[in-house]
Amino acid sequence: MRYIYDLTMEELQTTLMPLNAPKFRAGQIFTALHQGGPVVEISNVPKDMRTWLAENFNCDLPEIITEQVSRDGTKKYLLAYRHRDDQGQTGDAQPDLIECVLLNQNYGNTLCVSTQVGCRMGCRFCASGKNGLVRNLTAGEILAEVLLINRLNTTPAARGVTNIVLMGSGEPLDNYDNVMKFLRLVTAPTGINISARNISLSTSGLVPQIKKFADENMQVNLCISMHAPNDELRQQIMPVAKRYTIRELVDAAKYYFEKTHRRVIFEYSLMMKDGVPFNCAVNQARELANLVRGFPAHINLINLNPLHFDSNAVLTPPSREIAMAFMDAVIKSGVSCTMRKNKGDDIDGACGQLRLRHMEQN
Ligand code: SF4
Secondary structure, X not given: OOEHHHOOHHHHHHHHHHHOOOOHHHHHHHHHHHOOOOHHHOOOOOHHXXXXXXXXXXXXXXXXXXXXXXXXXXXXXXXXXOOEOOOOOEOOOOOEEEEEEEEEEOOEEEEEEOOEEEOOOOOOXXXXXXXXXXXXXXXXXXXXXXXXXHHHOOEOOEOOOOEEEEOOOOOHHHHHHHHHHHHHHHOOOOOOOOOHHHEEEEEOOOHHHHHHHHHHOOOOEEEEEOOOOOHHHHHHHOHHHHOOOHHHHHHHHHHHHHHHOOOEEEEEEEOEEXXXXXXXXXXXXXXXXXHXXXXXXXXXXXXXXXXXXXXXXXXXXXXXXXXXXXHHHHHHOOOEEEEEOOOXXXXXXXXXXXXXXXXXXX
């Protein structure tokens, strides 16, 4: 059974043809669906049409398994979708679990969404990739994360989603077609209508897909997980670095800027290994700055969440002094750089932690 939230307005129009529905019905249904209410309650559409949709499509939003609320107001949700195999068939298998995180910021509410169940990229500091990829989410399933959180957070005290980051479990560009369709759905003027400039897509660095994404010219912010200033170090923590060099990655980032005129953000988690700087020494800050200087790029430093780990060694965050010295050295080398404030670190705030913990306990 098809998932109703996968449908674009044009696809809805085609779907309604056997019912001889006037064209405007598709628009009414599309808008109402994106407001997140149940299909059977779309009041401006005839009852028999609502019933037909409910009987012929899967109209369920994901189920909430767990909700955690941090001291700073960050909310983390563990969500379940029915399992589907590669042919799209559902069965009795365990549900597919994903996470999303709602962060309150002074400029709005940012929802960090997942794009895949699990992830095949295997970054050593990430819990999401620990058990590999289970499956891609469809465009509608990614959208439904936003719709569900909007439904839960639209009181005057809790605003709905205004910004989106594709930074939850999964490599968005490894699920390219579904993610592109999601971006078109979520920015549709007759739907939630979130501006592309309020959306950030984070990639581990799939070079060909970054260039293809640039050619879509969507005005979405591109974030690249860099985490090391050279290939040798990056290969130790990100298997994708064995496929594409840092030079190729930076060239793809420049191409993205040339096509979209959007400043590219390089994410860089500061890590200590066995008590000494792994990627956060001052000379590594200069090496990093040298790589990205010369085009509008920004380095976003992240103090490694203490719950991150790899299998051989504990990676820990550096002291504030080491972190500030790193940031200073990047700025003095002529590159824009800021430190991201950790949010939700009193809950399972790091990507994949909540899902992994749930899977280990059940
Ligand atoms: S950091 Fe992102 S790309 Fe890497 S394993 Fe985790 S979810 Fe996948």
